[in-house]
Amino acid sequence: MRLVVVSAGLSVPSSTRLLADRLAAAAGRLAPLDVQVVEVRELAVEIAHAFTSGFPGRALAAAQEAVTAADGLIVVTPVFSASYSGLFKSFFDLLDQDALAGTPVLTAATGGTARHSLVLEHALRPLFSYLRAVVVPTGVYAASEDWGAEGLDGRIERAAAELTGLMTGLTAARPARPGPDDGFTVVPFADRLAALAPPSEGERTVGVPRPVPPSR
């Protein structure tokens, strides 16, 4: 199974990335996982360009494909101004609306103080619910003080177990999603045309003749 870790920390080294790595390692102990890490920081310029030019650069496109194809995601953001960072949100703003439908997602965040811990519930969970991802019940918030205190390890283990459980259970049942090289879904033109034709007298129940392509 493919696990993609999206880490939106800005500094190097970053406590956000540290949390991401600990979550991924915990998940990896519970299930055989092929893990890929997307460092959003490295995509910052391509993300900005994608907003202005309308298409993703090569590295961003590769990250989008990895996230779309993943069987599970771990997403970790620093808390900025009482929410996820703008860069974190921008990465997900540029994803196809259906890209995460049905994908189990473990949400996590880091911050300077525990007073922001509910950011997982009031910012990250609604975002991934909108994207129709399956957000695991336990989110992991790590304030500065948590790194030296008891409790973080337990939350990491519990969240990782919930994630791998969902990944194992949902992988088989999840609907296929379009890959980057798949074709378009085509509605035959005659159906589209017929859907607009108003029913005429006497035809309200029998429908209209199916249009045929013209030849010149």
Next chain:
Amino acid sequence: MQFGIFSVGDVTPDPTTGRTPTERERIKAMVAIALKAEEVGLDVFATGEHHNPPFVPSSPTTMLGYIAARTEKLVLSTSTTLITTNDPVKIAEDFAMLQHLADGRVDLMMGRGNTGPVYPWFGKDIRQGINLAVENYALLHRLWREDVVDWEGKFRTPLQGFTSTPRPLDDVPPFVWHGSIRSPEIAEQAAFYGDGFFHNNIFWPADHTKRMIELYRDRYAHYGHGTPEQAVVGLGGQVFMRRSSQEAVREFRPYFDNAPVYGHGPSLEDFTDQTPLTVGSPQQVIEKTLAFRDYAGDYQRQLFLMDHAGLPLKTVLEQLDLLGDEVVPVLRKEFAADRPADVPDAPTHASLLAARERGADGAAGRGAGKETVA
């Protein structure tokens, strides 16, 4: 194969001088560019249609009629005609009138327009964009082919015994292209009717353009108009040329960096790497344009955007000299070299008329010979 230019018709300040042309100057510049296109041996001039500032061409057939009177060979077209917000009855009338005045040197490209606020100004809703394009074009198609039309639809008052006048020249409707960047529904529409499909690829990576054109070609064959290779494809391109690529980059960079569409975004280098924009020597333009065929197949119409990013008219006219003298003659030769004999040229009034007189029942323009323009 046809080569030409298309203009958006934007009024954009020249970033090197800070000067913004007046609307009159911009409109006259578009005409001068069209006349220059004929002078340097190009085949097509296409104007955009917009109904909001900073754009001037709200009345395309007025402009094209004026250009028609001052040219002899140039095919007059649009990029695009808004099939969503215009009344299809008025499109049928305006372009039939233009056909008569221009002796058949007319085709047009349907497009939806992408600006939400414009739709309500014409009593429409952008969320119905695809449905408007489908219904309005179905009516337009009939108005040009049936002398008397009874019609009822969702978006317009019904017609009873309506005849659109004047009738198309020689009873041959203008050839229609359908332009779309992202909507497979429009590629499907073009394929259904056996019309042309124009992908304005200028801001898009090649793999996206390839997928849209493959869809159109497959569906064109599905509807029995010919083989996928015989489908009628048009592409855009945008270039800035000087003798050397260093000169071109140095002169164009301030325009690129401040352009309304892509300015303040990717670097010139990234953008030229990932999209059809070419800033360099005529030889570089030739190489990049020839490579379009690698992913689009043999195609019928290549339009270049030359009056972009606030370039002054004098510079644009110099660009057209280079395009007509050095680039297009090579492209004509190279594109013709490996072209299979059964890939048709873009239909023209003459080829459509000839096809009808022969009683040809297949796709228009097929077997109409290799003449580029009537």
